[in-house]
Amino acid sequence: MSKIFAKGLVCPLDKNNVDTDQIIPKQFLTSVSRDGFAEAMFFDWRYLADGSPNPDFVVNKPEYKGASILLTRANFGCGSSREHAPWAILQYGFKVIIAESFADIFFNNSVNNGMLLIQLSKTNIDLLFNRCTQGPQQWQIDLASQEIMFGNNAALGFSIDADIKQRLLSGLDFIGSSEQLNPQIADYEQSRKASQPWLG
Amino acid sequence: MAHDFSAKTLYQKIYASHVVGKLNPSTDLLYVDRHLIHEVTSPQAFSGLKLANRAVRRPDLTFATMDHNVSTQRRSMDAAGETSRKQLEALAANCDENQIPLLDLTHPDQGIVHVIGPEQGLTQPGMIIVCGDSHTSTHGAFGALAFGIGTSEVEHVLATQTLPQQQAKTLKVEINGELSAHVTPKDLIMAVIGKLGTAGGNGFVAEFAGSAITAMSMEGRMTLCNMSIEMGAKAGLIAPDETTFAYLKGKAHAPGAAHWDAAVKYWQSLYSDPAAVFDHTVVVDAASIAPQITWGTNPEQVMAVDQSVPAPDSFTDATKRDAAERALAYMGLQPGQKLTDCQVDVVFIGSCTNSRIEDLRAAASVVQGKKVANGVRALVVPGSGMVKRQAEAEGLAAIFKDAGFEWREPGCSMCLGMNDDRVAAGERCASTSNRNFEGRQGRGARTHLVSPAMAAAAAIAGKFVNIAAVHTQGEQP
Ligand code: SF4
Numbered sequence: 170m171s172k173i174f175a176k177g178l179v180c181p182l183d184k185n186n187v188d189t190d191q192i193i194p195k196q197f198l199t200s201v202s203r204d205g206f207a208e209a210m211f212f213d214w215r216y217l218a219d220g221s222p223n224p225d226f227v228v229n230k231p232e233y234k235g236a237s238i239l240l241t242r243a244n245f246g247c248g249s250s251r252e253h254a255p256w257a258i259l260q261y262g263f264k265v266i267i268a269e270s271f272a273d274i275f276f277n278n279s280v281n282n283g284m285l286l287i288q289l290s291k292t293n294i295d296l297l298f299n300r301c302t303q304g305p306q307q308w309q310i311d312l313a314s315q316e317i318m319f320g321n322n323a324a325l326g327f328s329i330d331a332d333i334k335q336r337l338l339s340g341l342d343f344i345g346s347s348e349q350l351n352p353q354i355a356d357y358e359q360s361r362k363a364s365q366p367w368l369g
Numbered sequence: 370m371a372h373d374f375s376a377k378t379l380y381q382k383i384y385a386s387h388v389v390g391k392l393n394p395s396t397d398l399l400y401v402d403r404h405l406i407h408e409v410t411s412p413q414a415f416s417g418l419k420l421a422n423r424a425v426r427r428p429d430l431t432f433a434t435m436d437h438n439v440s441t442q443r444r445s446m447d448a449a450g451e452t453s454r455k456q457l458e459a460l461a462a463n464c465d466e467n468q469i470p471l472l473d474l475t476h477p478d479q480g481i482v483h484v485i486g487p488e489q490g491l492t493q494p495g496m497i498i499v500c501g502d503s504h505t506s507t508h509g510a511f512g513a514l515a516f517g518i519g520t521s522e523v524e525h526v527l528a529t530q531t532l533p534q535q536q537a538k539t540l541k542v543e544i545n546g547e548l549s550a551h552v553t554p555k556d557l558i559m560a561v562i563g564k565l566g567t568a569g570g571n572g573f574v575a576e577f578a579g580s581a582i583t584a585m586s587m588e589g590r591m592t593l594c595n596m597s598i599e600m601g602a603k604a605g606l607i608a609p610d611e612t613t614f615a616y617l618k619g620k621a622h623a624p625g626a627a628h629w630d631a632a633v634k635y636w637q638s639l640y641s642d643p644a645a646v647f648d649h650t651v652v653v654d655a656a657s658i659a660p661q662i663t664w665g666t667n668p669e670q671v672m673a674v675d676q677s678v679p680a681p682d683s684f685t686d687a688t689k690r691d692a693a694e695r696a697l698a699y700m701g702l703q704p705g706q707k708l709t710d711c712q713v714d715v716v717f718i719g720s721c722t723n724s725r726i727e728d729l730r731a732a733a734s735v736v737q738g739k740k741v742a743n744g745v746r747a748l749v750v751p752g753s754g755m756v757k758r759q760a761e762a763e764g765l766a767a768i769f770k771d772a773g774f775e776w777r778e779p780g781c782s783m784c785l786g787m788n789d790d791r792v793a794a795g796e797r798c799a800s801t802s803n804r805n806f807e808g809r810q811g812r813g814a815r816t817h818l819v820s821p822a823m824a825a826a827a828a829i830a831g832k833f834v835n836i837a838a839v840h841t842q843g844e845q846p
Contacts, residue, residue: 278519367624
């Protein structure tokens with residue numbers, strides 16, 4: 170079974186600990202809408218103080234224009250719980266992030282927005298960055314077979330939680346699937362009220 | 370050796386008691402006892418609900434406050450600019466429409482969500498508490514499983530009062546012995562983060578235990594749990610004890626007389642069984658910790674204040690070396706430099722880490738009878754209306770004001786600078802908040818995280834000070 174989740178250009182962001190204040194600075198958090206965050210992604214790195222694009226920042230380099238796979242390092246997305254971070258990354262055009270590790274809340278937020286986050290060992294991340302030094306990369310991500318495919322039949326496997334895989338493959342409704350347990354929720358509320366009446 | 374499989378950690382006990390059902394073999398649906406909301410991460414959740422025609426299931430278990438982008442100069446929704454006003458109005462309208470209690474700017478108890486939850490008695494042992502904010506970990510100080518969630522999850526909790534979860538791994542941070550004079554829980558957690566790294570707790574719920582914790586006040590425990598997110602932990606947790614119960618008694622939303630004894634009896638069952646096995650344990654000697662200060666741009670780039678700024682070459686790991694190099698360039702620091710030689714421009718005492726009454730007392734005791742150094746802008750932003758009133762009643766506000774500090778209204782303020790409280794590019798700030806990321810307090814701002822006493826001492830001296838050394842020289846006020 171093959172199911173290509175994403176294919177496209179890879180943008181290598183060679184940093185550890187990229188935090189949510191970098192992914193989307195606070196001045197963009199006052200919006201009440203879910204849209205319009207693409208321009209804000211990595212704002213302080215992407216734009217110089219005078220507002221012009223920073224030519225040295227990897228995302229701005231012409232060879233990475235239109236990238237849909239973001240390659241980075243450890244603890245990506247650490248910091249705040251702002252879901253504006255994955256919204257910005259997704260709206261910019263990235264569908265997949267490959268990293269050595271992710272911060273917990275960022276990981277959940279991204280999955281809840283249909284993004285695929287792939288976690289690999291440091292050795293494999295080094296290997297992927299190494300590939301990127303050979304020139305712009307076009308990869309395919311096969312979610313069903315859990316493989317990053319580099320072309321020429323070369324591929325690298327990854328593991329993923331079975332539940333998340335299922336959700337990404339079938340696009341299950343996050344709230345809807347929990348609502349199927351509504352009777353259990355009501356039962357739980359009943360017994361909670363009886364055993365811990367102070368909880369309300 | 371026989372293994373006692375019935376022995377559970379505190380986290381496992383709370384988790385098990387909240388399972389509503391199974392969504393699939395690895396994912397449980399957990400019931401949420403308290404849902405705290407604020408203006409920044411909730412508007413999209415409410416519009417999502419509306420779009421899908423869903424109602425708020427338990428408005429009575431949901432509580433809202435305005436904190437992140439409120440002005441701390443004036444109590445008015447339009448005092449922090451047009452877009453902030455819209456967001457605050459959206460929160461007010463959403464709460465009104467759904468009958469969710471809201472501590473708005475006219476309410477005397479309004480404040481930072483993680484300060485007011487405990488003050489109002491909303492935070493109680495054994496609960497699951499969530500909020501669209503990463504520092505929800507603060508509430509773990511009461512033996513509640515408390516963690517930050519994103520906006521999609523906020524919407525999920527509003528609709529169902531539940532959240533899908535998988536069991537996290539367990540980490541025990543055992544802290545024994547006594548903290549030295551002038552070394553605070555803030556220094557302790559910063560030292561632990563330095564030891565474990567900002568990703569050291571990823572995938573774990575961290576339980577703090579040991580004699581140093583038993584001896585610690587609720588305020589100190591909150592500071593500790595608050596920053597457990599800075600080491601990547603999903604939550605911080607401290608088993609409730611008499612200190613916890615004494616704090617809660619009489620609080621507005623704490624169990625009243627009719628239920629108090631039953632509640633305490635239940636709370637007393639909330640501890641990690643002696644035979645419970647943690648996935649990982651770290652032991653820390655409290656007495657070995659000196660006052661801490663960050664030198665870099667993430668919380669693990671921290672050192673004792675009497676140490677010198679490290680050379681990037683001293684890191685064997687290549688990415689850490691690069692990060693250190695970059696951090697020093699951003700912070701305008703040289704390897705080998707002493708931060709006690711380093712001038713400060715701004716001092717911020719506030720945030721959900723260090724804006725409670727004990728924090729302000731510690732800072733005021735350093736400030737008393739002295740003046741803020743020339744050229745230093747210093748502000749104190751109490752965490753809530755309650756803290757503010759108490760500080761005024763105790764005379765702390767007068768001490769700060771007499772010294773030249775600005776005394777502000779409650780809010781997040783310069784912790785993240787969503788309102789107009791910012792640190793300018795290149796300015797150096799001694800801050801009692803929790804994050805020293807690039808640009809956190811303003812583009813180009815240079816943040817050094819410290820304890821309230823260290824921040825106060827920096828305001829007076831105009832440069833960083835080793836509060837412990839001042840103390841031993843007998844210069845302490
Ligand atoms: S004080 Fe700072 S860390 Fe705490 S909730 Fe407010 S913005 Fe977040």
